[in-house]
Amino acid sequence: MTKTPRLLFTLVAGMLAAGTATAQDVIRIGAPLPMTGPLSPEAVKQQRGYDLWAELANKAGGVKVGGKRMKVEIVYVDYQSNTPRAVQAAEKLITQDKVNFLFSPFGSGAAKAASSVSEKYQVPTIAATASSAQVYDQGYKYLFGTFTPNDTLTEPLSDMVRKQAAGVQRVAILARNDLFPLAIAQEMEKSAKKRGMNVVYFEKYAIGTLDHASALSQIKSQAPHWIFATGYTNDLILMRKQMGDLKIEAHVVTMIAAPAYQEWIDGTGKLAENVTSAAWWHPAVRYKGKDVFGTTENYVKLYQAKYKAIPDYAEASASAAGAIFQLAIEKAGTIDRQMVRDAIASLNEMTFWGPVKFGPTGQINSLEPPVFQIQKGKPLVLHPQAIRQGALQLGIK
Amino acid sequence: MLTFQILANGLVLGGLYACIASGFSLVWGVLNVINILHGSFIVLGGYLAFYAHAELGVHPFLSILIAAPLFYAAGYALQGALINRMIAAPVLLTLSLTFGLDLMLQNGMLLAFTADFRKLILDPPLGVLALGPVVIPVDRLAAMLLALALTGLLYLLLSRSRIGRAVVAVRMDREAAALMGVSVKRINAVTFGLGAMMAGASGPLLATIYPISPLAGTVYLGKAFVICVLGGLGSVPGAMVGGIALGIVESFGALWFGPEHATTLSFLLLIVVLLVRPTGLLGRKGYE
């Protein structure tokens, strides 16, 4: 009996002793990420993006702050895909780990919940994956976001389909009942109706759904010209496979947001062909940035060298969030939170991510999100015109 | 016409569900242990099939032959080493034990395989079987048939072999079985091994259909609970009936009430079945 408490005691003591390091000439940025739980695949992407930026900034000697250079360090905390824990993690990073700045937790819901903490401590915070306008309209001064609102995705998409596929009249929408997937599906419904299209099917499916056959059979019986589906990578791999299983055909199939991810293309194989999507960034965009990465080409090259893969918008957005902090700190010449906050708010700079300028609410308003289509296993840009790589292919089997 | 398609969808889905639940039901019924690890065992079996296919080109259906003995051995060892110590403890304690073990296994898989989703794609695909306007995907059909065959094999093993009858005897009356000279300890380990084997063998089947990730097991576990109650605890035919019933209810539920209500409906059904007929749809108590 005495053995056991001692064992536990040793365990606990060991845990207490582990970790507790602070350094002076380092800029610390806190990053609460969903490293475990259902969102964990997204955390992998965010971390890759942040790490790439921190590594590059440090390789150059650090971030220029006034006359000297300071190294950057990213402090990660796992919030277990649980929003209350994300808020707790943000507060821990600020009060316990003494970070200078913060990256938001993943997605609109958690970013919104955690923003009250950054506001309370007046810590400049950049959200790399929050697109819903409701995140930013709380009147907060310290929250900034790298995604434009959801309608900037559905509008150009609908325009293009309207112009290049006049026969598209009947639209079916199937959305995951979750903050972002549902919000963008509702934007899509508006965009379609605005252009006189007929939304013949709009349903939601529950989180954790293991079978879409019924919903898809019903969609098939409506014979839509355009099928628009939202969800996370696993949902959309399964759904695309089941569409194939049921021999569903349509002029256009759009899925958001998974087709931008290589995992989705790998996970669907030939079925990925001709699926369209839109995102806030694409490796084919061409910008000549003033940030640490410089051109988009250079960013893609650096990313490929480190991870042996093509970056997607989620990874690039995380890197961009880091690069934006760097631009703002160098512009402010200090790591004083108030000054850096003002520097971010007044930023008007070209980056590898695109032109960066934040609106009055803190959400970026200078991006033109590309529309793309998977052709021969590669996502090709269809819009904007300037970086077009291919023409819209109609027909999905 | 839609009705026939939905019925076909439901039947095929139900076959997969039966496979998910049969091992779980066996362990619960015989050992009185709710094995939270079951879902993660399925996922681990899926990873085994994924890597065997990606690295060595092994067909996932063949991977079952590798997975089954491996998982049987692992389950046997785990039961002998850990779970047997707590076998007489109240159910909440063994549940906590397997819950803790599951957290460890999930964490291990996250470290070993990363959180990225993987998907095993058969090339060329098996295609679809068209019966008039009703289409049935062949991979699902094959997986369902294999699943039913596996479940049937388990049933035969339990009803025909000496060791199987000992398992059934232990389920019915632990003390009496011990008096009759059955080594209850060994039978416990065999049962847990069989449960793990069923989970490990269904992994490759599901891998052809669902994306794999370290946490995918939670959803499978939830389904297993419902199926067990629907069919009756500890009964292999029960798991089959429960699985198919769930598949059909979910499919028609999605058609009639919208896809977001499919799961809710199955849970409501579960509560009703519990209240009206606590021994499950088959309504038999003993293990056959």
Add this chain to the structure above:
Amino acid sequence: MKQGVLTGLALLAILCALPLGVDSYWLRLGTTMLMYGVLAMSWNFIGGMAGYPSFASAAFFGLGAYAGAVAQKFGLSMFIAWSLAGVVAAMFAAALGFALLRLRGHYFAIASLVVAEVLREIVNSATDLTGGGKGLNLPVPQMASIDDQARFFYYAMLGVAVLAFSAVFATQRSRLGFGLRCIRQNESAADMLGVNVTLYKVNAFILSGVFVGIAGAVYASWVHYIEPPDVFDVLYSVKAIVMVLLGGAGTLYGPLVGAVLFLSLEELVWRNYISVHTGMLGLLIVLLVLFLPKGILAFRPGRA
């Protein structure tokens, strides 16, 4: 008895004084601990005293959170909304209890587990009322500073905990507590001896729901943004059970001790082991189950 009261009062004094000396992160942890304390103490009524393995805590918590939030959406004041959440949870527990408490053992466990799932999906699909998957915003209470807010919610949660604790204290000394212990030991015998088992069990179930419902509503106001998967999380049920088992079921202080111990361990592994903390937590649970059965085995349904 006298000593017990003194210990209780001393504990309360410490808990009341705590916000004076700590920063707001620790205050957040304290609020969380009190919240789980409420969950654990409440589970003790049905699980510890009556011996029914209930997984319904998550259902009561989420129901309370949404009842409170929706009530405030319709303009009710915060305190009234919290009380209303308690009433809703109690009524729901009563109705549920009459239906489900006829089941025993595993079957009861499963049925109570599923209730939270059903409620989550109903809330999820009632988009007009609850915002569905998009979540629901609550009004932020107007207060001088955000630190005051943190203190306010700490004391609010402390209030709920004191209520729950008093209820446990009173129940243990009442006829209800005696009846529940009889039911745990042998329900049929209790029935034959004239204990109205159904009524007793339903009462225990109501007690196990009402404070959790209020705690859910306080939680919703505290975080002022809720989503169905967050408040109907099955882990609320599982953690409450593990905490009670840790501390000793059926006892007065056991659930509180278990809550503090469990959350301290969780916080400790969480802040020190970034990539293996879930595994470490799992390992701790396994070790506790295997090596500390004394603290844990106080809970034995069907045994004296």
